[in-house]
Amino acid sequence: MxxxxxxxxxxxxxxxxxxxxxxxxxxxxxxxxxxxxxxxxxxxxxxxxxxxxxxxxxxxxxxxxxxxxxxxxxxxxDYNGIKSDYNKINIAFYFLYLINQILVENGKNRKLYNLLLKSLESLNKISDERKNLLLIAYFLYEILKDEGIVPEIEDIAVFLEDKSQYKITSNEQKMLRELQKNNVKKILEDENYKIKDIKKVIIILEEYINFSLELKLDAKRFLWGDLLW
Structure with missing residues (x-):
């Protein structure tokens, strides 16, 4: 054996x-x-x-x-910094659920493994709500990249109008472009990007992932219990 x-x-x-x-x-x-x-x-x-x-x-x-x-x-x-905070637990569970849905049995993906590991390490240390929300947006965007389905901003705008009748705002467009350029630090430093903007971007990315990969992610309920809306 x-x-x-x-x-x-x-x-x-x-x-x-x-x-x-x-x-x-x-x-x-x-x-x-x-x-x-x-x-x-x-x-x-x-x-x-x-x-x-x-x-x-x-x-x-x-x-x-x-x-x-x-x-x-x-x-x-054991990530005690996560397990001692209810909101962080929800975020971690969201990450785990998403990864579990994407991977097939015996499916190897070192890039996603490192993404999950680094995301949990960051979440374990950081207690700032804005930073943790941006971590979620970054995580979702990296999933899109790994799956090879990164859309153009214009395509996202058309997708949203077609599927949910939601028009993407200029602030949300700018944030998505910064994510494309991997400029997470720039988003954090720009006070024009409010918490509500980051939450909207999370929902936009999630909707695109759900549509493209036929998943049923639900950040509104999973992360915020629908309180945002």
Whole structure:
């Protein structure tokens, strides 16, 4: 029996039987895998946070038939800065859900792995609402780039008018252009970009992703409980 080791981020979980758990892990070297951890829910000796959502962990696992079994694990980062803040938890869950929806089983994508890792690291440290909202916008835009579906600003304007009868404002256009140029710092430093503008850009990018990839992301409810509107 051969054992494999590697770092991974837990992006989904499902409890099974009385004590077992299936987790979906986005691994640096092996991509997205679903694996079983036996007896974890009744164990008093193992670090359960290392195999819970929003965790970076070093795994040892093996294959048994078609199943992947985790034999050992050691927590690397539990992101306490995220888990102690309700709003940050929602943002992190939003990232995990999106990544889980995009990746196929065994699908490897080092660029997206690094994007998720760096985004969680930033979210863990930053408590500024405006910066965290911009992090979401940047995350969504990088997803579009990775999927090869980055639209021209003019195409987004036509798309919005056609699908939602919403006309993109000049401020939103400017922000999207800065994202295209990777000028996140410039957006942060420009006080003309208000929180409401960044939220609108998030919704615009999300709508385009939903349409292009046939997803059902819902930032209004997922992140803000519809309070924005």
């Amino acid at each position: 051969s054992f494999l080791k590697g770092y991974g981020l837990v992006i989904a979980k499902r409890e099974v039987e009385e004590a077992d758990r299936y987790i979906t892990v986005f691994m640096e070297d092996f991509g997205k895998i679903s694996a079983l951890i036996k007896g974890i829910r009744k164990s008093k000796k193992r670090d359960k946070t290392a195999v819970d959502l929003i965790a970076l962990t070093n795994f040892t696992f093996y294959k048994k038939g078609d199943a992947i079994i985790i034999s050992d694990f050691n927590g690397v980062e």
